[in-house]
Amino acid sequence: MPRQKLVIVGNGMAGIRCLEEILKIDPDRFDVTVFGNEPYPNYNRIQLSKVLQGDTVLEDITLNSWDWYEKNDIRLYPGETVIEIDQDNHLVKTDKNRITPYDKLILATGSNPFILPLPGVDKKGVITFRNIKDCLKIIEYSKRSKDAVVIGGGLLGLESARGLLDLGLNVKVVHISDYLMNRQLDKTASHLLQLQLEKQGMEFLLNKKTVEITGNEYADGLKFSDGDELKADLVIMAVGIRPNIKLAEENGIPTHRGIIVNDFMETKIPDIYAVGECVEHQGCCYGLVAPLYQQGKVLANHLCEEKTDGYTGSIDSAKLKVSGVDVFSAGQINEQENTKTIKSYDGWGMTYKKVLVENGKIKGAILFGDTRESTHLSRLINKEADVKEYLNTETEKNSETSVVCSMQDDEIICGCNGVEKGTIVQAIKEKGLTTVAQVKACTNASRSCGTCKSLVADLLKLTIGDEFDSTKKEEPICECTTMTRDEVVSAIRTMGLTNVREVMNVLDWENKEGCSKCRPAINYYLNMVNPSHYVDDQESRFVNERMHANIQMNGTYSVVPRMYGGVTNSDELRKIADIADKYQVPMIKLTGGQRIDLLGVDKEDLPKMWKDLNMRSGFAYAKSVRTVKTCVGEKFCRFGTQDSIDMGIQLEKKFEGLNTPHKVKMGVSACPRSCAESGIKDVGVIGVQGGWEIYVGGNGGTKLRTADLLCKVKESGEVLEYAGAFLQYYRENAKYLERTSAWIERVGIEHVRDVLSSKETRDQLNQRMDEALSTIEDPWASVLSNKETQKKLYQKVYVGGNEK
Amino acid sequence: MGKNVFVTKYSQLPVNLGKTVLIGEKNIALFKLSNGKVYAIENRCPHREGVLAEGMISGEYVFCPMHNWKIGIVDGVVQEPDEGCVRTFPVKIQNDDIFIVIEDLDSQSIKYPDKCVYNESFNE
Ligand SMILES: Cc1cc2nc3c(=O)[nH]c(=O)nc-3n(C[C@H](O)[C@H](O)[C@H](O)COP(=O)(O)OP(=O)(O)OC[C@H]3O[C@@H](n4cnc5c(N)ncnc54)[C@H](O)[C@@H]3O)c2cc1C
Numbered sequence: 002m003p004r005q006k007l008v009i010v011g012n013g014m015a016g017i018r019c020l021e022e023i024l025k026i027d028p029d030r031f032d033v034t035v036f037g038n039e040p041y042p043n044y045n046r047i048q049l050s051k052v053l054q055g056d057t058v059l060e061d062i063t064l065n066s067w068d069w070y071e072k073n074d075i076r077l078y079p080g081e082t083v084i085e086i087d088q089d090n091h092l093v094k095t096d097k098n099r100i101t102p103y104d105k106l107i108l109a110t111g112s113n114p115f116i117l118p119l120p121g122v123d124k125k126g127v128i129t130f131r132n133i134k135d136c137l138k139i140i141e142y143s144k145r146s147k148d149a150v151v152i153g154g155g156l157l158g159l160e161s162a163r164g165l166l167d168l169g170l171n172v173k174v175v176h177i178s179d180y181l182m183n184r185q186l187d188k189t190a191s192h193l194l195q196l197q198l199e200k201q202g203m204e205f206l207l208n209k210k211t212v213e214i215t216g217n218e219y220a221d222g223l224k225f226s227d228g229d230e231l232k233a234d235l236v237i238m239a240v241g242i243r244p245n246i247k248l249a250e251e252n253g254i255p256t257h258r259g260i261i262v263n264d265f266m267e268t269k270i271p272d273i274y275a276v277g278e279c280v281e282h283q284g285c286c287y288g289l290v291a292p293l294y295q296q297g298k299v300l301a302n303h304l305c306e307e308k309t310d311g312y313t314g315s316i317d318s319a320k321l322k323v324s325g326v327d328v329f330s331a332g333q334i335n336e337q338e339n340t341k342t343i344k345s346y347d348g349w350g351m352t353y354k355k356v357l358v359e360n361g362k363i364k365g366a367i368l369f370g371d372t373r374e375s376t377h378l379s380r381l382i383n384k385e386a387d388v389k390e391y392l393n394t395e396t397e398k399n400s401e402t403s404v405v406c407s408m409q410d411d412e413i414i415c416g417c418n419g420v421e422k423g424t425i426v427q428a429i430k431e432k433g434l435t436t437v438a439q440v441k442a443c444t445n446a447s448r449s450c451g452t453c454k455s456l457v458a459d460l461l462k463l464t465i466g467d468e469f470d471s472t473k474k475e476e477p478i479c480e481c482t483t484m485t486r487d488e489v490v491s492a493i494r495t496m497g498l499t500n501v502r503e504v505m506n507v508l509d510w511e512n513k514e515g516c517s518k519c520r521p522a523i524n525y526y527l528n529m530v531n532p533s534h535y536v537d538d539q540e541s542r543f544v545n546e547r548m549h550a551n552i553q554m555n556g557t558y559s560v561v562p563r564m565y566g567g568v569t570n571s572d573e574l575r576k577i578a579d580i581a582d583k584y585q586v587p588m589i590k591l592t593g594g595q596r597i598d599l600l601g602v603d604k605e606d607l608p609k610m611w612k613d614l615n616m617r618s619g620f621a622y623a624k625s626v627r628t629v630k631t632c633v634g635e636k637f638c639r640f641g642t643q644d645s646i647d648m649g650i651q652l653e654k655k656f657e658g659l660n661t662p663h664k665v666k667m668g669v670s671a672c673p674r675s676c677a678e679s680g681i682k683d684v685g686v687i688g689v690q691g692g693w694e695i696y697v698g699g700n701g702g703t704k705l706r707t708a709d710l711l712c713k714v715k716e717s718g719e720v721l722e723y724a725g726a727f728l729q730y731y732r733e734n735a736k737y738l739e740r741t742s743a744w745i746e747r748v749g750i751e752h753v754r755d756v757l758s759s760k761e762t763r764d765q766l767n768q769r770m771d772e773a774l775s776t777i778e779d780p781w782a783s784v785l786s787n788k789e790t791q792k793k794l795y796q797k798v799y800v801g802g803n804e805k
Numbered sequence: 806m807g808k809n810v811f812v813t814k815y816s817q818l819p820v821n822l823g824k825t826v827l828i829g830e831k832n833i834a835l836f837k838l839s840n841g842k843v844y845a846i847e848n849r850c851p852h853r854e855g856v857l858a859e860g861m862i863s864g865e866y867v868f869c870p871m872h873n874w875k876i877g878i879v880d881g882v883v884q885e886p887d888e889g890c891v892r893t894f895p896v897k898i899q900n901d902d903i904f905i906v907i908e909d910l911d912s913q914s915i916k917y918p919d920k921c922v923y924n925e926s927f928n929e
């Protein structure tokens with residue numbers, strides 16, 4: 002059956018959340034097309050306040066990356082506006098004349114900022130605050146302005162006023178009511194708020210009605226109904242929003258204040274649905290994400306034919322995102338005849354609490370200064386709890402350490418996304434999460450306004466306790482992050498991260514660009530987790546691995562061709578000699594791993610030499626399996642008990658070019674005299690009467706270490722099996738740049754023996770090893786087949802005619 | 806006065822991978838960063854003369870491929886805990902052409918970063 006065509010108009014927070022919910026329930030059900038008239042992927046509109054306040058940057062507020070759309074097969078038309086809906090033929094038409102058919106249509110067109118119809122509002126320097134474009138405009142204007150005025154003393158107005166202060170402007174807020182945030186607060190709370198904000202440097206003009214914006218081309222001031230005037234070269238209009246119903250209205254979909262929907266988000270027209278701020282449900286329009294996300298979930302279930310109770314409306318609750326000010330309000334805020342209140346006020350400490358009770362039920366609350374009770378109160382208000390329940394918990398709560406301790410499993414931690422404590426705890430336990438970033442990726446908690454981050458952190462501490470601490474004792478992988486190797490790898494696995502930048506972004510790297518420590522490590526881990534699909538990130542490779550040659554002191558390179566097991570022949574030697582002459586190689590030397598090293602080669606000559614050599618790369622430069630050193634063995638040696646050369650060649654051919662956390666050196670000797678120094682190799686094999694001994698974790702370098710016996714086997718096939726399983730286990734568990742010797746010291750040889758003693762485990766490890774091996778290409782050949790790479794990496798620019 | 810020397814096309818310069826540029830005797834590392842900006846600095850680490858064009862780039866810094874010194878690409882200043890600096894060269898971009906501005910070496914106008922009092926590695 003062909004998939005049903007789903008079209009979403011509006012690439013914003015509600016529409017895309019609904020889509021995410023659909024994909025969660027039934028990813029293959031719909032063929033999805035999204036139109037959004039902003040030229041960006043879905044971003045976190047809420048955080049625009051924080052962008053203005055300088056706490057975050059635009060690059061970091063993306064919620065769904067371009068990759069996400071692609072990965073989920075979603076056709077996205079950014080920067081395109083839907084202008085017509087043809088209900089009869091089930092088609093939508095855009096301003097770019099695109100016509101797209103739909104089986105189901107979701108309108109998620111959000112709202113528009115309300116602009117007061119005053120003379121002068123169209124002057125330059127009068128800006129609303131709704132989207133990225135507005136945000137950029139404000140930042141741009143702030144550079145040449147001094148006196149900013151914000152019209153509107155609500156949430157949005159105050160948050161933008163704080164941003165303007167941070168941009169270095171003088172800021173006055175003009176408000177029509179006689180107290181700030183009059184929709185969310187009472188006078189007492191509002192008064193405290195005003196004091197707090199005045200301390201931060203804001204000025205307020207209350208009870209003022211603007212009647213005109215003055216100026217020529219640019220705004221230069223305001224006039225008020227009482228005749229007063231005010232100077233201003235930047236005016237932010239933040240007086241409220243109106244549901245964006247234009248498209249619906251013009252196309253015969255019934256609207257009132259918003260697009261009218263029922264409990265299942267159906268409009269009055271079949272197959273057309275609406276969700277988000279553009280919606281009116283039972284006479285209510287909402288302007289915060291929590292209710293919109295609830296609507297999105299209901300609609301997703303409905304479209305996927307899953308049963309729900311439908312959407313039954315939400316109680317508004319709000320927090321102000323201005324640092325240094327904690328305000329919360331929910332539900333009913335003003336006393337009526339039959340309401341009783343529980344209040345406490347501390348004018349010195351500037352805290353205030355008011356809980357409204359009606360007929361013994363909790364109906365609303367305002368908190369100022371100390372908002373720790375906010376999640377708890379939200380829940381009680383939402384379920385209209387009995388006041389006794391509140392009073393009980395209030396006395397119970399003695400220590401302040403963590404509100405999350407005393408919370409019930411079904412209490413909401415993240416209000417925006419409606420994530421309950423139980424859900425987070427379960428995810429932490431089942432998926433082994435250890436950081437706030439991971440919890441965010443797995444549960445959506447803290448993904449919107451972010452005020453709940455500290456609660457999530459408390460919950461992590463509470464849930465994994467000691468473990469939380471002990472994992473923290475592990476060093477982070479570098480200074481760019483606080484995450485350890487294990488945390489990074491598990492995040493890559495659980496979140497399916499696919500490139501270095503994404504890892505640094507999603508896991509909140511403090512240094513966004515990473516450093517020479519973490520980037521190569523992340524690059525390795527990504528490849529290790531998903532060898533078949535990962536595309537190597539050249540920019541995150543050390544010079545040697547990027548150039549496939551060893552850089553020397555003077556900026557020249559060395560070339561080591563592959564010679565399996567250290568075996569060569571006269572033709573090969575002649576060829577190498579000729580090439581050394583041709584390129585005037587200053588030094589030819591035998592390496593410790595039984596290879597020939599051509600030293601002092603200019604980078605531009607590298608590809609040419611490889612071509613002439615026509616041999617495979619010896620990987621002498623890489624964090625990879627390097628050489629398998631062999632002794633002569635039973636073919637010629639009078640003591641030899643096994644064919645060490647053949648065994649060595651088999652090993653080298655099999656593991657050639659494998660990415661490993663650090664370099665891996667191997668040796669195969671045919672008797673315990675161990676001429677190939679098998680006892681100080683990462684993997685050393687020694688032939689004995691009737692079989693082989695396999696040693697691991699040896700090191701002949703700075704930290705001399707004798708290898709440990711891993712096991713004894715009979716057949717050469719078993720040597721390959723054990724070596725494969727060992728190397729794969731090392732690949733999956735060691736830290737990047739940890740040699741096998743250090744790793745074995747850390748985890749203990751008994752542990753490794755234990756793991757590898759199970760045939761089943763060995764087989765699984767080898768299976769994953771085979772996948773990794775199947776992706777390996779000879780890097781020299783790859784460079785030779787790609788002119789672009791040759792140019793990019795090996796060519797210099799000459800000016801002044803000294804080209805070679 | 807400096808002279809503008811054409812070096813390469815902007816569109817052909819890879820991002821976050823340095824390019825070695827030789828102008829006469831001068832060895833210069835040219836970088837196009839992820840923000841799209843182009844900078845030119847002396848291709849020689851003040852530590853032990855590592856070739857910076859081959860270093861790993863992180864934002865506006867390059868890590869020397871020899872011993873991992875971290876050097877500011879924009880101002881040439883070596884980052885703590887190490888010390889020193891490399892010379893920077895002004896870059897001009899016109900249409901798709903990248904020019905490096907080479908100062909007359911005898912003139913006093915050679916610009917060292919403020920932090921750099923004395924630069925041993927650049928007394929040509
Ligand atoms: C500065 C700021 C701070 C905020 N802070 C908070 C907060 O702390 N907590 C909170 O809960 N909420 C907050 N909000 C509100 C929250 O961002 C909105 O409730 C939410 O974004 C609404 O989601 P939506 O999908 O309904 O609309 P939007 O996110 O506005 O998405 C609608 C999209 O549809 C596009 N569109 C409209 N018509 C068409 C068409 N015909 N064709 C194609 N595309 C179209 C629009 O361009 C827009 O991109 C804040 C908002 C702002 C601006």
Ligand code: FES
Pocket residue numbers: 414415416417418446447448449450451452453454
């Ligand atoms: S409460 Fe807003 S993101 Fe969690």
